[in-house]
Amino acid sequence: MPAAPRLRHRATxxxxxxxxxxxLIVAYLGSxxxxxxSAFWSRSGFTGAVVHTFTTxxxxxxxxxxxxxxxxxRTVGVALLVTVVCAVLAVPLALYMAxxxxxxxxxxxxxxxxxxxxxxxxVKAYAWRMxxxxxxxxxxxxxxxxxYGLAATVVTLTYLWLPYxxxxxxxxxxRVPDALVDASADLGAKDLTTLRLVVxxxxxxxxxxxxIFTFSLSLGDYIAVTIVGGKTQLLGNVIYxxxxxxxxxxxxxxxxxxxxxxxxxxxxAMRRTGALENV
Amino acid sequence: MLxxxxxxxxxxxxxxxxxxxYAPLALVVVNAFNSSKTFAFPPSGFTLRWWRTALASEGMxxxxxxxxxxxxxATALALVLGTMAAFAVQRYDFFGRQAVNLLVVLPITLxxxxxxxxxNATFTSALGVTLGLxxxxxxxxxxxxxxxxxxxxxxxxxLGTSLEDASADLGASSWQTFRFVTLPMMRGALVAGAILAFALSxxxxxxxxxxxxxxxQTLPIWIFGNLFRPNQAPVINVVAAALxxxxxxxxxxTQRMGGDPAGTRV
Numbered sequence: 001m002p003a004a005p006r007l008r009h010r011a012t013x014x015x016x017x018x019x020x021x022x023x024l025i026v027a028y029l030g031s032x033x034x035x036x037x038s039a040f041w042s043r044s045g046f047t048g049a050v051v052h053t054f055t056t057x058x059x060x061x062x063x064x065x066x067x068x069x070x071x072x073x074r075t076v077g078v079a080l081l082v083t084v085v086c087a088v089l090a091v092p093l094a095l096y097m098a099x100x101x102x103x104x105x106x107x108x109x110x111x112x113x114x115x116x117x118x119x120x121x122x123v124k125a126y127a128w129r130m131x132x133x134x135x136x137x138x139x140x141x142x143x144x145x146x147x148y149g150l151a152a153t154v155v156t157l158t159y160l161w162l163p164y165x166x167x168x169x170x171x172x173x174x175r176v177p178d179a180l181v182d183a184s185a186d187l188g189a190k191d192l193t194t195l196r197l198v199v200x201x202x203x204x205x206x207x208x209x210x211x212i213f214t215f216s217l218s219l220g221d222y223i224a225v226t227i228v229g230g231k232t233q234l235l236g237n238v239i240y241x242x243x244x245x246x247x248x249x250x251x252x253x254x255x256x257x258x259x260x261x262x263x264x265x266x267x268x269a270m271r272r273t274g275a276l277e278n279v
Numbered sequence: 280m281l282x283x284x285x286x287x288x289x290x291x292x293x294x295x296x297x298x299x300x301y302a303p304l305a306l307v308v309v310n311a312f313n314s315s316k317t318f319a320f321p322p323s324g325f326t327l328r329w330w331r332t333a334l335a336s337e338g339m340x341x342x343x344x345x346x347x348x349x350x351x352x353a354t355a356l357a358l359v360l361g362t363m364a365a366f367a368v369q370r371y372d373f374f375g376r377q378a379v380n381l382l383v384v385l386p387i388t389l390x391x392x393x394x395x396x397x398x399n400a401t402f403t404s405a406l407g408v409t410l411g412l413x414x415x416x417x418x419x420x421x422x423x424x425x426x427x428x429x430x431x432x433x434x435x436x437x438l439g440t441s442l443e444d445a446s447a448d449l450g451a452s453s454w455q456t457f458r459f460v461t462l463p464m465m466r467g468a469l470v471a472g473a474i475l476a477f478a479l480s481x482x483x484x485x486x487x488x489x490x491x492x493x494x495x496q497t498l499p500i501w502i503f504g505n506l507f508r509p510n511q512a513p514v515i516n517v518v519a520a521a522l523x524x525x526x527x528x529x530x531x532x533t534q535r536m537g538g539d540p541a542g543t544r545v
Contacts, residue, residue: 019359019363020363021379023420023424028394031397032393034404035400035401041404089299092292097293100286115526115527120519120526121482122482122519123519123523126506126519127303129506130310133317133318137306162296162300220485221392223485236392243396249404263393
């Protein structure tokens with residue numbers, strides 16, 4: 001920094017910092033605080049208006065209801081499955097991009113993998129609604145379609161979030177020096193041994209970083225499941241139903257603490273893998 | 280060096296994944312010219328009729344207009360706030376720097392539905408504000424700050440401070456240094472951040488659903504509202520195809536800016 005008078009330096013920092021901080025603290029943290037508090041409010045049985053008196057009824061219902069527990073488990077299961085399928089699709093692709101393809105092909109593939117991120121989210125989910133429809137293209141080509149339901153939801157979410165997995169895994173593969181792979185082969189290791197013992201430990205933080213996106217994005221999603229999920233209920237559409245259909249804002253707030261807690265737990269678990277430095 | 284069998288296997292896998300990624304998008308484009316109103320495959324014939332119907336859809340144009348207004352306003356707010364935060368974090372050392380970093384990133388790390396419900400609770404139950412375009416803009420700006428912040432911060436880190444120091448040594452004031460040295464070097468990052476922020480806002484559904492109220496529709500909300508109406512299917516097909524083809528524009532723009540599209544979007 002230039003040798004500006006210290007007071008001026010502080011003043012500039014304050015000018016820079018106050019507006020964005022004020023915005024994020026008031027609009028965002030403030031809202032999260034209201035969310036937390038409103039989970040303890042209730043709803044008037046007559047008017048449906050929110051009543052600002054303290055009650056733990058919502059949280060007790062969220063914690064004890066069989067339906068909510070099943071939905072939570074299903075949602076977390078879907079998010080984990082989507083994460084695993086994304087990783088399975090991404091790892092060989094990223095290996096090809098980083099270690100096999102020529103530099104020109106590599107650049108083209110990076111563009112090819114990330115371009116769909118600019119396409120509309122709704123359109124991509126809608127594309128799967130077309131693909132999986134009873135007389136749609138998949139049925140025409142293979143004679144089979146899983147139809148709308150849980151499987152369709154997993155496929156669609158995988159499709160939506162795949163690029164978020166490919167890019168960090170690709171970056172992780174690129175950080176593996178070719179010399180290490182060569183040395184392992186020279187010492188007599190087969191490909192799979194090299195990949196398992198030499199490459200995998202270095203690529204794992206990349207997978208973990210990608211998984212934060214795939215897990216978090218799947219957990220909160222209610223649009224894709226509405227479009228291709230048939231009657232499938234995930235946390236997202238249960239929360240949406242409480243707010244919009246049942247007009248019970250405090251209950252929706254209480255329910256949305258579940259994905260919030262799940263993400264924070266997941267972030268905490270991933271911190272140990274060094275994934276957060278790779279995001 | 281991996282064995283040739285392994286190399287061939289990964290190549291084949293890459294081709295399969297690319298088919299998985301692009302087949303649905305291709306289908307969207309093809310279906311916009313399908314004369315049939317159903318998803319039945321193969322298409323029954325070629326027609327441009329639905330494009331005329333879509334262009335005449337008033338609801339679509341209103342929603343598109345709203346989306347552009349929200350996108351521009353949220354991007355402008357995010358540009359100012361995100362750049363300020365990036366400068367503070369990259370050019371100053373102060374207590375709580377890490378916390379500021381975390382606070383900026385939090386809105387995209389947490390699920391959209393949490394952000395949406397939180398803002399909804401604040402606007403309706405706590406503040407008693409009527410939901411409308413303004414509340415959507417506030418919601419969008421909040422999660423757009425982070426993309427401007429990330430782009431600007433990365434560029435500032437790469438630039439270092441030696442040119443700014445030289446400018447100060449030669450007698451420029453802080454404002455002159457910012458205006459004539461820093462800002463010209465930042466332009467690419469700012470434009471990339473703005474394109475990304477606009478794209479994020481333009482495509483957002485979840486936070487919008489909870490902050491727009493029943494009267495205001497952005498384009499994604501309009502699409503979602505018409506998605507399940509069989510009569511509207513052809514029009515939705517056309518809008519979907521148009522949005523898919525338009526997605527090439529930001530990719531081309533960010534590449535032309537010399538930016539790296541992957542780094543910009545992820």
